Structure formats: structure tokens, C-alpha cells
Amino acid sequence: EARILAVANQKGGVGKTTTALTLGAALARLGRQVLVMDLDPHGNASVHLAFYPENLDYTAYDLFHAEEGDSGVWERIVKRREGMCFDFVPGHIRLSELEVDLKDRRNKGLILSESLAQVRGRYDYVLVDCPPHVGVLLVNALVASDLVIIPIQTDFLALYGIRLLFDTIRLLNKVLPRPVRFKALATMFDKRASACRRILRLMRDKLGERVFDTVINLDTRFREACAQGRVIFELDPETRGALEYTQLAREIEEHENT
Amino acid sequence: EARILAVANQKGGVGKTTTALTLGAALARLGRQVLVMDLDPHGNASVHLAFYPENLDYTAYDLFHAEEGDSGVWERIVKRREGMCFDFVPGHIRLSELEVDLKDRRNKGLILSESLAQVRGRYDYVLVDCPPHVGVLLVNALVASDLVIIPIQTDFLALYGIRLLFDTIRLLNKVLPRPVRFKALATMFDKRASACRRILRLMRDKLGERVFDTVINLDTRFREACAQGRVIFELDPETRGALEYTQLAREIEEHENT
Numbered sequence: 410e411a412r413i414l415a416v417a418n419q420k421g422g423v424g425k426t427t428t429a430l431t432l433g434a435a436l437a438r439l440g441r442q443v444l445v446m447d448l449d450p451h452g453n454a455s456v457h458l459a460f461y462p463e464n465l466d467y468t469a470y471d472l473f474h475a476e477e478g479d480s481g482v483w484e485r486i487v488k489r490r491e492g493m494c495f496d497f498v499p500g501h502i503r504l505s506e507l508e509v510d511l512k513d514r515r516n517k518g519l520i521l522s523e524s525l526a527q528v529r530g531r532y533d534y535v536l537v538d539c540p541p542h543v544g545v546l547l548v549n550a551l552v553a554s555d556l557v558i559i560p561i562q563t564d565f566l567a568l569y570g571i572r573l574l575f576d577t578i579r580l581l582n583k584v585l586p587r588p589v590r591f592k593a594l595a596t597m598f599d600k601r602a603s604a605c606r607r608i609l610r611l612m613r614d615k616l617g618e619r620v621f622d623t624v625i626n627l628d629t630r631f632r633e634a635c636a637q638g639r640v641i642f643e644l645d646p647e648t649r650g651a652l653e654y655t656q657l658a659r660e661i662e663e664h665e666n667t
Numbered sequence: 668e669a670r671i672l673a674v675a676n677q678k679g680g681v682g683k684t685t686t687a688l689t690l691g692a693a694l695a696r697l698g699r700q701v702l703v704m705d706l707d708p709h710g711n712a713s714v715h716l717a718f719y720p721e722n723l724d725y726t727a728y729d730l731f732h733a734e735e736g737d738s739g740v741w742e743r744i745v746k747r748r749e750g751m752c753f754d755f756v757p758g759h760i761r762l763s764e765l766e767v768d769l770k771d772r773r774n775k776g777l778i779l780s781e782s783l784a785q786v787r788g789r790y791d792y793v794l795v796d797c798p799p800h801v802g803v804l805l806v807n808a809l810v811a812s813d814l815v816i817i818p819i820q821t822d823f824l825a826l827y828g829i830r831l832l833f834d835t836i837r838l839l840n841k842v843l844p845r846p847v848r849f850k851a852l853a854t855m856f857d858k859r860a861s862a863c864r865r866i867l868r869l870m871r872d873k874l875g876e877r878v879f880d881t882v883i884n885l886d887t888r889f890r891e892a893c894a895q896g897r898v899i900f901e902l903d904p905e906t907r908g909a910l911e912y913t914q915l916a917r918e919i920e921e922h923e924n925t
């Protein structure tokens with residue numbers, strides 16, 4: 410049964426989408442069955458893979474308005490494409506309406522979790538790309554997750570800003586049957602910046618086991634890949650960024666087996 | 668009377684806060700009277716300057732709940748500090764409540780604009796740091812602005828994502844007495860990435876005059892400055908990043924006089 414990995418951080422531009430897509434590809438390249446879901450109304454992961462939400466009839470949005478027990482919704486929203494190493498559920502701007510739409514709905518935080526039960530048997534991993542926003546979409550991802558990967562941009566503000574996410578997790582832990590598990594991932598790490606190195610040390614001191622050993626360094630190739638609608642493996646599997654995400658995939662696999 | 672510069676982009680992590688603080692400092696160093704306002708509930712600009720919103724009694728939040736004609740509110744919220752080259756209004760997490768609080772209030776988009784009238788006479792420039800979010804806070808900043816500076820991270824997704832901001836501007840232009848003026852600023856530019864160079868060319872083709880000549884390159888020193896709670900001028904006024912923001916300040920000054 411699939412392990413659900415939410416990729417979350419309410420700060421923008423820290424590498425959530427890049428991590429969801431690249432780690433998803435890395436796990437697939439290790440032979441795993443992977444599904445990646447775009448839960449961001451801005452649909453960056455979708456656009457990255459050349460799925461243009463405004464042209465799609467069925468997206469992640471439909472999950473939240475599906476009739477109970479409608480198993481057909483997954484058939485409609487999962488995209489498979491020649492050459493793509495993972496299955497993909499695109500996002501849509503209408504996801505932003507859910508904050509209001511679901512306002513009075515009971516158990517609105519459990520919708521994704523319950524819906525995922527229908528497809529968990531088919532995959533080894535489901536990665537969920539989250540919006541940079543604390544709200545009903547993020548809560549759904551956190552509740553559904555077995556692990557929350559928190560990309561952090563090792564600068565002072567990033568560390569300060571992460572409290573918001575921890576407050577949300579702490580709140581959820583009061584009501585969930587099992588606590589939300591998380592692990593921080595240093596991204597866009599700039600070895601030359603002593604601030605980066607200091608803050609990474611601080612993170613490891615404070616969070617210990619809850620920081621991945623793998624660090625994703627700044628790598629120009631990520632932007633290049635993004636501009637070409639590819640993940641970095643398709644651009645150059647030997648570039649440092651690709652190797653680091655593969656190392657992260659192995660780290661996640663090992664943890665699975667301990 | 669002050670020229671109001673909103674710094675806006677609904678994408679996260681593109682350099683809005685860095686631009687608001689650094690450009691504010693650059694204009695001040697050219698001898699201008701400058702006020703910088705933090706309109707982001709996450710309060711990054713405030714924390715950057717070591718103003719911790721949770722410890723403050725008066726912040727930008729108070730502007731939106733002030734009694735009409737309460738000129739005392741500005742006295743309470745403007746911070747001046749030894750060594751700071753501009754005046755500063757801190758943000759607060761409670762700003763995020765305004766979306767709901769102001770839901771039924773008439774002319775909720777005009778609050779900042781009307782309030783700023785009380786202090787515009789004291790400054791040459793007011794810079795407003797906006798949250799990465801389309802909502803009532805952003806609309807207030809756009810409506811109040813004489814110019815919207817849009818930091819763009821010259822990658823494919825950034826260009827695609829900017830349509831959301833343009834949609835908002837187009838909508839506002841239908842109801843505002845004068846249209847919202849904007850100018851894009853390429854930030855975190857990576858000369859080595861051909862994707863960056865291509866997208867900058869694309870931007871200049873499509874937007875022409877509406878792109879600043881100045882380009883802000885990737886510079887490790889920005890993160891360093893951020894970690895030390897300083898703007899880059901205090902760290903090293905000769906570093907490329909500092910020189911580029913000074914160049915941007917001059918570009919804005921020139922345009923003022925044409």
C-alpha cells in the first residue's frame with residue numbers, strides 16, 4: 410500500500426514543486442510505482458509537465474466534489490502519458506474555491522485521505538504538491554500523509570516562518586488518531602553562504618533526526634529543466650541536482666524498511 | 668507628495684521583501700524620505716528588521732480597523748529607529764483576518780489609499796511589501812499605488828504565473844479612476860542559465876517599456892544580509908546586488924522626472 414508523502418511549506422518558492430516532481434521521478438527510476446498530485450491552485454507542477462489546467466475537464470478539484478463512493482473520479486483525473494515515469498493528477502485554479510465551498514462541510518479535512526484509499530493499492534508512493542498557503546488544501550494533505558517533507562531554504566526567515574507550519578501540525582496532532590510525521594529537507598543550499606551553513610547546523614541541532622541527511626544544493630539546471638518542461642533527469646541525470654534527489658529517494662526507501 | 672510603490676507578485680519567494688527593503692534603502696541613500704510598509708501577514712520584512720510582530724501593539728493591521736479620521740493611528744504604527752534609513756510600518760499575522768473581517772465592508776479596497784493621504788506629504792516614496800496572495804491586502808496596495816513593481820524570477824513558471832496578477836490588474840482597471848501602472852523587475856537572474864536569458868528577452872519583447880532596464884542578479888550576499896537582519900548596503904555597499912538596487916533607484920527617480 411502506498412506511502413503518502415506531502416510536500417509542504419507555507420513559504421513560497423522554496424522548492425516544493427521541484428521536490429514533488431523530481432523526487433517522484435527519482436523514486437520511479439528506482440523501480441517504484443509513483444503517483445504525483447498537484448494540489449496547488451496555481452498548478453505549477455501541472456504547467457511544468459505541460460498539463461494546462463484551463464484546458465482540462467478533470468483535475469484534483471473533482472476529488473473534493475465527488476459523490477461518496479464514486480470510484481470513477483480517479484479514472485477521470487489520473488493522467489498517464491508516454492514517456493512520463495509517474496502517474497499524475499493535475500491541479501486547477503478552482504481548488505482555491507474550496508476554502509469557501511467546504512466551509513461548513515463536516516470532516517472537510519479528511520476528504521483527500523478517504524479518497525486516496527481507493528488508489529493506494531496501486532502505488533508505492535503518492536506525492537502531494539501543496540500550495541504555499543495554510544488552509545483546507547494543506548490540511549487535507551497533512552491529514553492524508555504518512556510523511557510531510559518540508560523543503561526549507563536555509564535562511565533565517567525560512568526558519569522563523571516554519572513556526573506557522575509547526576503550529577498547524579501541532580493543532581492537527583490534537584485531533585488526529587496518529588500524529589503528523591515530518592522531515593525537513595534543506596533546499597537551494599548555497600555552500601558559499603556562511604548563513605546557509607550556520608542555519609543548516611541550527612536545523613540539525615534543533616530537529617535532529619527530523620532533517621534529511623541529503624541536502625539539495627543550488628543548481629541552475631533545475632530552472633533549465635523547468636523551462637523545458639522536464640524534470641532534471643531528462644536534462645542531465647549526472648548533474649548534481651539529479652544525484653541529490655536520487656540520494657533523497659534512497660534515504661526515503663531505507664527509512665521505509667527500518 | 669509621496670510616490671507609492673507597491674511590490675507585488677502572487678508567486679512566493681521571488682524577491683518582493685528583498686526589493687521593498689533594499690530599494691527603500693537605496694532611495695533613502697540617494698537622500699529621499701522613505702516609508703516602507705509590511706502588508707504581509709507573514710511579516711518577513713518586519714522580522715528581517717528585527718521587529719517581531721507578536722511583540723508589537725501597533726502594526727499595519729491597525730490601519731484597517733482605524734476609526735475614520737483617526738490621524739493618531741499613523742503616530743502609533745510608524746517605527747523609527749537609530750540607524751534605520753527609512754521609517755517602517757510592521758506587519759502582523761492578524762492581517763490575514765482582514766479577508767473575512769472586511770468581507771461586507773464598502774470600499775474595502777480603498778482603505779489603504781485613503782489612509783495614506785494623511786502621511787503622503789512627509790515622504791518622497793512609500794514602498795508597500797505585499798503578500799504572495801491575491802486578496803484584499805493586495806487590492807489595497809494596487810489601488811493605493813502609483814506604480815506596481817513586479818519582481819519576476821525569469822523562469823517559465825514565473826511568466827505563466829504572472830497572468831493571475833495581470834487578471835487582477837485588468838479587473839481593477841475596469842473600476843479605478845486611473846489604471847494601475849506596473850513595471851516588471853527581473854530578479855534572482857542567473858546569467859549562466861540560458862533559460863533565464865531567453866525568458867528575459869521574451870519579457871522585454873512582450874512588455875517593452877514595462878520592464879526595468881535594471882536586472883537584479885543572483886547574489887549570495889542577499890541571504891547573508893537577511894540572516895544578519897541587515898539590508899545589503901550595511902553588509903557591503905560595493906557588492907553587485909547593492910549596486911543594482913542603487914541603479915534601480917536611479918531608474919525610478921529618472922522616470923519620476925520625465
Ligand SMILES: Nc1ncnc2c1ncn2[C@@H]1O[C@H](COP(=O)(O)OP(=O)(O)OP(=O)(O)O)[C@@H](O)[C@H]1O
Pocket residue numbers: 420421422423424425426427428449453539540541596597598625626627628629631632633635650678679820822824
Ligand atoms: N535546487 C535548486 N536550485 C536552483 N533553483 C531551484 C532549485 N529548486 C528549485 N529551483 C527553482 O526555484 C523556483 C521555485 O521553485 P518551486 O516552484 O519548486 O518552489 P515552490 O515552493 O513550489 O513555489 P510555490 O510556493 O510558488 O509553489 C523554480 O524556478 C525552480 O526551478
Ligand SMILES: Nc1ncnc2c1ncn2[C@@H]1O[C@H](COP(=O)(O)OP(=O)(O)OP(=O)(O)O)[C@@H](O)[C@H]1O
Pocket residue numbers: 420421562564566678679680681682683684685686707711797798799854855856883884885886887889890891893908
Ligand atoms: N537577488 C537575489 N539573489 C539571491 N538570493 C536572493 C535574491 N533576492 C532575494 N533573495 C533571497 O531569496 C529568498 C526569498 O526572497 P524574498 O523573501 O525577498 O521573496 P518574497 O517574494 O518576498 O517571498 P514571499 O512570497 O514569501 O514574501 C530570501 O532568502 C532572500 O534573501
Ligand SMILES: [Mg+2]
Pocket residue numbers: 425426427449453454538539
Ligand atoms: Mg509549487
Ligand SMILES: [Mg+2]
Pocket residue numbers: 683684685707711712796797
Ligand atoms: Mg515577502
